[in-house]
Amino acid sequence: MCGITGWVAFSRDLSQQSAVVGAMTDTLDHRGPDARGLWLGTHAALGHRRLSIIDLEHGTQPMLTPEQGPDGLPRAVISYGGEIYNFRELREELALLGHRFTTRSDTEVALRGYLQWGADLVHRLNGMYSIAIWDTAREELLLVRDRLGVKPLFYYPTDDGVLFGSEPKAILANPLARARAGGEELCDALLFLRSPGRVPFRGMHEVKPGHLLRIGRDGIREERYWSLEARPHTDDLTTTIATVRDLLDDIVPRQMIADVPLVSLLSGGLDSSTVTALAARTRAAEGAQLSTFSVDFTGHTENFKADAVRPTPDGPYAREVARHVSSDHHMITLDRGRLLDPAVRKAVLGAWDLPFNFADLDVSLYLLFAAVREHATVALSGEGADEVFGGYLWFSDPGARAAETFPWLKLGAHRGLDPRSLFHPWFIDGIDLAEYEADLYRTALAEVPVLDGENAEERRTRELGHLTLTRWLPILLDKKDRMGMASGLEGRVPFCDHRLVEYVFNVPWEMKNFGGEEKALLRAAAADLLPESVLRRKKAAYPSIQDPAYDRALITGLATAADGEGGAPLAPFLDGDAVRRLTDKTAGGSLSEFERILVESTARMDDWLRTYQVELTGIKGVN
Template identity: 80%
Template sequence: MCGITGWVDFSRDLTTESGTLDAMVRTLIRRGPDAGGGWLDTHAALGHRRLAIIDLEGGAQPMATPERGPRGDLPRAVISYGGEIYNYRELRGELSLYGHRFATSSDTEVALRAYLQWGADFVHRLNGMYSIAIWDTAREELLLVRDRLGVKPLYYHPTPGGVLFGSEPKAILANPLVRPSASAEELCDVLLFLRTPGRVPLRGMRELRPGHLLRVGREGLREERYWALEARPHTDDLPTTIATVRELLDDIVPRQMVADVPLVALLSGGLDSSTVTALAQRVRAAEGGRISTFAVDFTGHSENFRGDPIRPTPDGPYARAVAEHVGSAHHTITLDRARLLDPAVRRTVLAAWDLPFNFADLDVSLHQLFAAVREHATVALSGEGADEVFGGYLWFSDPVARAAETFPWLELGAHRGLDPGALFRPWFVEGIDLAAYQADLYRGALAEVPRLDGEGPEERRTRELGYLTLTRWLPILLDKKDRMGMANGLEGRVPFCDHRLVEYLFNVPWAMKTCTGQEKGLLREAAADLLPQSVLRRTKAAYPSIQDPAYDRGLIAGLTAAAVGHDAPLAGYLDPEAVRRLTHKTTTGTLSEFERILLESTVRLGDWLSTYGVDLDLGPDRLTL
């Protein structure tokens, strides 16, 4: 895992821009605390920060080929790469048969040699999570590549002479060619709690979409899709389907445990993380060891726990039961309210995001959990992706969500009081036309869904929900995991996001996915011999949230700072009466889940506008911060 950045410009000599490249690279030091480097030529500059995982002594980047290009004074190709290629050993063996020789044991060199052998088609041979930049000196072309599910981030910003790119927006913003600005359209993306592939709430900046590559040459930029979900008939019976899922997981988890540094597992006691943990412990046991597992809790949480539809049971007892059952070395990281409200911690979380997305207290607590885990390990396995591929979310079965003519999680949120514009003045919400924007995004997303001839309406709708969840919801969770982990130099690996498993499960009928009469029944059957019965029967519970009225009261100061005062970033846009009502409610009890999301998202937006000096252009009345 690493951070990559760079600059291609055919209108200037970049060999004089080493200072700018260094500034871009320095922004990514948390992603790569172990080493850094840069490579410059006339029209290309590549930068890198390294978190050493495989081949700790070798694998330094940017990495250049020993073969020379047509000029003779330059390498044939140079790579800056972040992530992990899980099948790099097999690829290395295949490339050796073609005559390639290797100077390191790193997967970076395998990716570079694969490009030399197969050109851009090498992407079809990769299994992993990655963001890759390759400068081809013979073609004078930059190739940017992002993994199929978008586990690893990659952003770019076109310029008149080429492009700027980076693992995080901060690397691009470090270049003086870019000034952060946003219009009403970018603000809509933030308020709607959506991640639309390719879109970034900064004008001119783009996210390279999952499963896509970008070619940058003298003729301009061209983005191409190299992978997409496909609709196919599912011909396996139920026993075969269960066996296939298990065979895939038995292959995926060991692949994702390859590392030359300590590796642990995150264990909530839910079905997903427990399955990964159990399989990982089997690998460790075969090696004569134990895997360490980590869970999060809050001071007083277990003693004062109040169940709700989203979190019906506390995690602690189930996590401990799994650890005892499989034999892992278990640790619980306990966080307190003061730490989650610490302004320094919250500034660090915002700096990790670079963008005004938020998850109430969840991303702050995840950041602190990862900070603690990093004291023990550099790599952590987790269970993200299982709810998306096995259909674990409520909206797959809830009649209201299934019938919704919008994104199902927004429909369920609306029914529980989530109103993205609730704290803003009515004229502002109407002016940016949030409802129309949401409708347009939904129509565009539905138009992408692959169809299968002969599917009935229920199965067709289930396929739509699966596609929307994988492409518009999962990226939110993957972004959160990546930003909070890499801000601490911790690499997160997500076995359920292996593209082979995703492709297979996308076409499994709903009746098979719920074969036990419970959500994710198919996974429960595939893991039946791995876990205690209490976990196999446990109803889904979301990542834990702090339940403390004092925490909500501690947030109000941030909302006030965003709402009032001459220099307040959102002054004039927030509705004082709505802010007053929410403030009053925090003095009488705990906010609901969605009220807290609304509160935190507004505070985060205000902090982001101020911290990043964003030019906010909302039409005739332009506000510069």
């Protein structure tokens, strides 16, 4: 896991731009605290910050091919971040084709794979990655992002080339980039989804998951190399369960390859417990013990109040799984003071670079990962299982299934998570949020593959699965990546292996949910791994603090912004009466989790505009 950045310019000499490229690279030091590298050519410059995971002594980047062209330059240069889990098999294949290796790193495998197969290398990779390869002979930059978008990769076209980086801050460190936003960018920030390729900074984009870019003198060309396909599922239930288990038995050990300490995040839910149990088996076969980590809040378990999203507390279940698999378990306990610490909240915004958030979940995840980083460099987690196996309420809720928008927006609006509710109607109408949301939804639906013979109910379930994997999962993966890499912790997500995703995407709903039990397919595949209580446990969301004093502190900050104190950029657009209604509610109790997310997301957007000095353009009410 590393941070990458670079600059391509066909009308200037970049060999003299070490100061600028160095500044871009240094913004990513948290992603790669172990080493820093630059390579400067005439029309391309690459930067790299390394977090050493495999072959600690070697694998320095940017990595150059020993082969040179007629001009004496290396044939290709790579700056790469992530992990290629099948690099050993690829290395053996390339060696048989005559390639020689000087390191044990997957970086060299990617570089030599490019020399052998060109951009077709992407079809052979299993992993999470963002890759930049400068081909000196072709004078072409290749940017590649993994299939599910686990690793981020942003880019900013310029008049004569492109800027790119693992995070927006790397791009914004170049004088050619400007932090600007208009109505569309604020719509992106207000809606709780990630639209592939879109970024709330005007002029900036993301390489879409499963896509690559070719940047040459003739401009930027985008190519899609992977997408979910609709295929008939011909396996019976017994075979389907066995196939899912076989895949997991391969995926988890494969994702445990590392030359540094690796742990597992354990909530006590089905997803993380399954990953943990498989990882513990792998460690035991090696004669070692797996370490596991959970998060809790002071007094949370003792004073727990059940709700529809969290029917049970995590702590007792996490400890039960830890005992069951004989892991060395650590509970990280947080309190209100740490969650409200201004320095921590500033660090969380700096990790995101973008006005997205999951309320206190962001902050607690950041603090959890910082604590885990004191023990390990790599952490396995259960993200992706709900998206792959259909664990969310919107797969079964009639209102969500019938919604003519993203189903989580429909459910959220019913529970107080309406992004419009804290802003003046004239502002919401001025940025045309309703039409923007409708257009994004139409675009997303148009991408869903069609399987001949599906009835309307089956078709809708396929749509919900595709929307969840392509518009909801990306923001969860963003959160995991940003909060982990802020401390130099690499997160690995076995449920996002593209082979598992492809297979389960086409499994009929009656198999995924057989017997009427949520994620029954995964439960059956993990039946021999877990205690019965955990195997049957209902889904519980990541823990959230339950503390009225926390809510009062939150709303006080937003009310201050709404009053225009301190030059709050959002002040002209906020509805003071709506903010006061929430303020009054906290005086006698707590906000709902969805109201809390609404308050925090609005405050985050204001902080983002101020911190990044975002220039607002083309918005009603802005001079």
